[in-house]
Amino acid sequence: MSPAQKPKTSAKGLETRDRIVDVAVRFIARNGARGTSLADIAAEAGVSQTGLLYHFRSKEALLNAVMDRHLAFSEEWLWGDGPDPGIKIVDIIAKHMTSWPSQHDGKVASLLGMNTVVLGENVSPDTDLHPRLVDGYRTTIDRVTATLRSAQERGEMREDIDPQLKAMEIIAFCYGLEAAWLVDPTIPVAAAAAQWAAQQTRQLATASATS
C-alpha cells in the first residue's frame, strides 16, 4: 500500500532512457514508428537492442514515452507564454511558426514531424496511440475554446463567432501548415503565418479593442 513505488532507476539509467527517447523521436519523425526498428534506435543511442528493451519493455512502451514528450512539447508550444492569452493566441502561434525555417534539422523539427507522422500512423481507431491522439486533440481544442471564450467575456473578441469552431479552425491551420512545411520546407511559412495572424486578429477583435 506504499503510495509511491521507489524509483529504482539510477541517474545513469534515466540518462540512457532519455537518450533513447531522443533518438526515437528523431527516427520516428523521419520514417514513422512502423518504419523504425528497435535495432536502429538502439544502435544510434549507443546501446544494444536488448539494452533498449531493458528500459522499455516493448516497442509500444517506447512509443508511449515518445508520445509523452510530444504532448509536453505541444503544451509548451501553445501555453508556454501564459495560460490565458486571449486572442493573442494567434500571435503566439505565428511567432512560433516564424522560427520553423531556421530549425528544419533541429529538435523542434523532429517533434513537429513526429506529430504528422504519428497522426498518420494512428488514424485507425484500433491502433495503440489512437486514444491518446484523440485525447490530446480534444484537450487542445477545449483549452483554445476556453481562451477564446474568456476573450469574448473580456470584450476583446467579437460575440458573433463561435469559439469552439474558431478553435478547430486555428488548430487545423496549425496542423495543415506544419504538414505542408514538412513536405516542402521551401514554402514561406513565416510570411503565411504573419498574414494569417494579422487577418485573424482583425477578424476576431472588437472595434473597441483595437489599439
Next chain:
Amino acid sequence: MSPAQKPKTSAKGLETRDRIVDVAVRFIARNGARGTSLADIAAEAGVSQTGLLYHFRSKEALLNAVMDRHLAFSEEWLWGDGPDPGIKIVDIIAKHMTSWPSQHDGKVASLLGMNTVVLGENVSPDTDLHPRLVDGYRTTIDRVTATLRSAQERGEMREDIDPQLKAMEIIAFCYGLEAAWLVDPTIPVAAAAAQWAAQQTRQLATASATS
C-alpha cells in the same frame, strides 16, 4: 518505333487491377502502406499474392497506382465544379466538407484518409512517394493562387491580400480539418467549414462585390 504500345491487358485484367487498387486504398487509409501487407490486399481482392504481383510488379508500383487515384480524386474535389471559381473556391471546399460526416465509412473517407496516412509516411525526402507528394502540393497551391489572382483581377477580391499566402492558408485549413476529422469523427466539421467559409468570404471580398 510504334508510337503506342499495344495494351496487352484484357478487360478482365483491367477489372482485377482496378479491384486491387480499390482494396489497397481502403487498407492503406486504415493502416498505412507500411502497415498493410500485399497478402492482406490480395486476400481481400480475391487473388493470391502472386496474382497481385502479376499486375503490379512490386509494392512500390501498386503504391504509385494508389497515388494516381488519390491525385485524380483531389483534382476532382477542388476543380470538379469548374476551372476558375474565384473566391467561391472557399464555398466549394466548405460544400464538400459538409458531406464528410455522412460518408465516414465510404470510398471518399478512404481517399481522404489515405491523404493523411500517405503524407505521414512520406514526409521524409528519401521515400518513394515524396516527390509526387511535393509535386501534388505545389501544383495545388499554384492553381489556387492563380484562381485567387484572377479573382483580384476581376475585382472580386481585395488587392491587399497575397494570393499565394492565402492559398497556402486555405490548403492548410483543408488538410488540418481533414486530419482532425479522421482522428475524431464526432467533431462538427460541417459547422466549422461553414463558419470558416463565411468569414473567409467576408474577408476576401471587395466591398463592391458583395451582393
Next chain:
DNA sequence: ACAAACCGACTGAGTACTCGGTAGCTTCTG
C-alpha cells in the same frame, strides 16, 4: 553482496518477392 544496467545469441512470426508451373482464351497454320 546485490541490484541495476547491459549484452550476444536466439526464436518465431511476418515480409516482399521469385520460380516453376497451369487453365483458358485467341490466333495462326496445314
Next chain:
DNA sequence: CAGAAGCTACCGAGTACTCAGTCGGTTTGT
C-alpha cells in the same frame, strides 16, 4: 476446321530477409 502455338491471368510453394521480443548470462556502481 483440327490442332498447335502463344498469350494473359493466375496459383502453390518456396527464399532470403527483417522484426519485436526472450533467455541466460556478465559488468558496473555502491
